[in-house]
Structure formats: structure tokens, C-alpha cells
Amino acid sequence: MTATPQPIQTGRVAVITGASSGIGAATARATSLRTAADRVRAELGGAAVLVDNAGVMLLGPFGAHQRDDYRQMVEVDLLGAITAAEVFLDQIKGAASIGGGDIVNVSSVAGRTARAGNGVYAATKWGLNGWSESLRQELLPDVRVTSPSTRSSCGQPDSSDTQRVSP
Template identity: 70%
Template structure:
């Protein structure tokens, strides 16, 4: 089971949750020290694989290693993502491109590369979207665009790949992860950190939901899950 963005947050928590359910997990991320520490924690069934979802060659190499070590994969979790919120302006142009390349193109590329392995395993594709994939607000336009894109692409894949591959979209609200700390617009970052310090669910909450979805009997597919902290507007 490969998970991108596995060095922290939802990706790391999902790896732990699925390892508890008996899965061997491949941890894909750029921060090798973090995923190696997590692999050591999880034991012999875990594999740390350096990969960058914006670098197709690194994903190809990761898929080859997963195939060699595990014989293939039956679950792919596309979790790598950036939430670089802020006013729409030229000053944010680099943030926009980075979000599109990581959040949307990265997920599409990882899926394209692992698709044959998923077909062989009769597997599950889990795409981490967001509440922002359903509703937009001032300051999150490009982030929302990437998540609306994930939702539309996932629905197309659901129809195209069934019944052999189940496609599930997870749409969390505010989750206690490091995402707000990456925001480059200072005022927006302060506001996001204030919100996230008060009304959040944990990465482990989301991981538990993912584990539930992928461990259902094969005749059942859970396609879309929207979840928010109680009290989030």
C-alpha cells in the first residue's frame, strides 16, 4: 500500500492505521528521514521510499521498488498536498503553480504510474480532497480549484475503473496537521493557524475513516466521504 505525503499528517496516520489492519505499507515522501523513522516504527512490513509527486521519474522508480519488494500494490492513497492560501494576486503566482503541480497533477501522475498494479490487485484508490472541493471562499480560489479538480477526476475514474478498482474521495474540513504553517501570506497564515488551533479533528480521525472504507467487503464501495470538526462553520 503506497501513500504519498507519508512523512506527516494524514499520510503518516493512514500508514499507521493500515499497518494495524495487517497491510504492508510503502511510505512515499521527499523527507527521507521522517519516512525512515516511521518505517522503523512500523516494522518489517513498512518500506520508506523517497519520492516527489512533481517528479514523474521518481514516482516510476518508487513503483518499481514497491513491485520488487511487495509484488505490487492493492491500495494507493494520494495524500500529498499543499494549502497555500492567500489573496489572488501576482505575488502568489508561485504558490498557485506549486499547488496545481502537487495537489492535482501529482495525484494524477501517481495514479497513472500505479494503475497497472492496482488493476492486478483489484485495488482501492483513495484521493484526499477537502471541503474546499465542494465550496470556495475568498483567499482559497486556486486551492479550491485543485480540490474541485480532484473530485471531478475521481468521479470520472470511479465510473471508468469499476468494478475492479474502487475509488474513494475523502473531503476533510480543518485537520490538525502542519498545512497551515506552509502558507506564505502572513496575514492568511495567522488566521488559518488561529482557526486550526480551535476547531479541528486529528489526522488519526481521518486515517480511521480511510481504513474503514478500504476494509469493506469488495461488493461495497464507499465513493465519497465529507467530514468536518463538530462546530466548523
């Protein structure tokens, strides 16, 4: 006889994305995320919290030679968060019976200021901030789009907390 995973009866299940491995490495690929979402639902009863923490910061002067880097940042930093929220949204909305769901979109100080050499990265974070605020307004009161450390709709660690990759 095979043991069947039982849904969690108490507490809340959180899904955390991160670009270095696991689910975060596949953030921009909806098929992999759907598989992960199905597994979370089947094995844990569904997610109540989504922390979109996947991100890539590739710095350097703007130019056509970095086109692939730009596309990677847009896909991971912005489209990855949008895709993860899309895939897990039904589960998060379903958390109403345990106090509602939460989406935490981790951004960056680059989402408020821009500097030479980080234009596309800043653009992805400004986009994430704008989308998060819109999503917050749209989903309240059932789903909170919040930040663990700021009053804005996105968590924004300072640059010292962000791993950097230079070309």
C-alpha cells in the same frame, strides 16, 4: 549469498503519498514515482491500494505575486495525484486476484466550497473531485476509487485536519 525480497503472499500492499517527505515529496515528478513503483513491485509484489494524500494549501489574496504558489498547488494537489495513479495503475489493476484494487484521493472541504483567499487551492480540490468521480466510473469494477469517510469519491477532511501555510 544475498537475500532476495519475496513478494507478499497474503494481505494487500498500500502506497500512501504525502507532500512532507518520502514519496510524497516527489509526487509531481514521474521519474521518482516510477522508481518507487518498480521498487514496490520488486520488493512487495505490487501495490493494491494507493492513497493520494499529498497536498499543499497556500492561502492569500489572488495576485501575480503568488504565481509560484499557484503552480506548486496545482502540481502537488492535482497533477501529483493524477501522476501517482498513472504510475501505480497497472499494479492496482493487477490486484483483481485479491479482491480488486483501491485508489483513495484525499481532498478537502475546499473541494465543495470556496472562500476568499483560497481560490486556487479550492480549484485544485474541485478538479481532484471531478477527476476522481470520472476515474471511479471508468475503472469499476476492478478498481474502486473510494473515500474512507464520505460517500463521495474523495476523502474530504475538514480544514482543521489540514496543515496550512500562509504567505
